[in-house]
Amino acid sequence: MADDRTPSPAELDFLAGVDSPTVANALERLALRDRRAGYLGGRIRCNFPELGTMVGRALTVTATDAVGRAADQSGYWELWERLEAMTGPVVIVMKDASGTPHRVAYAGEIMTTLAQRLGAVGIVTDGGLRDVAEVRANGFHYFSRYTVVSHANFELSAVGEPVLIDGEQISTGDLVHGDANGVVLVPWEALDALPGAVEAVRAGEARDLAYLASDDFILAGYRQQRSYGATPSPSA
DSSP states (O other): OGGGOOOOHHHHHHHHTSOHHHHHHHHHHHTOSOTTSSBOOTTSEESOGGGOOEEEEEEEEEEEEOOSSOOOOHHHHHHHHHHHHOOSOEEEEEEEOSSOGGGOBOOOHHHHHHHHHTTEEEEEESSEEOOHHHHHHTTOEEEESEEOSOOTTEEEEEESSOEEETTEEEOTTOEEEEETTEEEEEOGGGTTTHHHHHHHHHHHHHHHHHHHHSTTOOHHHHHHHHTTTSSSOOOO
């Protein structure tokens, strides 16, 4: 099961050295899933692109804003216990269930500092986060839809259950790769073949760019070089 697998140091080093669009293009070549699956859309933005690449196993959480009552703290402590028990770098993937994600921040400096001590490297959420200057300075990755000044009355209603974010289902243990371009999910079964696929993508892009910059460039020649419509189809 994905929840039980941990990437090796060599796999982590490799993934950290590849940008997310190249990973996405390489995964297309491996044809392990539909091309419209396996990534988050542009509503989830990278807050700190200067931090480079984020790689880790997902720990999924559902968060909401308790209205008219005291927030239940049990999920909060379950999150930290579950995180402490996981190995390897972890990305907390937090689903907003409040219905008003622009009105509540689900993490800030204190929570992310604790998360780092327990092995997390970032948070991905379709909700809000805060304390951006402090969290950036600590080198902790933020991917979010909103920045919100107050934590309101948030609570964590589920930990470890699959979540649906921007149309993409993510489960605890899934391998998450993110950078300034966005977030892509890397299937565990792709890891062995991914280096070769990445090299093929890079070689093809280098060939394209060299031709586009050459004095011999004509559109007809480029179309022939790309064999548009063949499998795999062109990257951008």
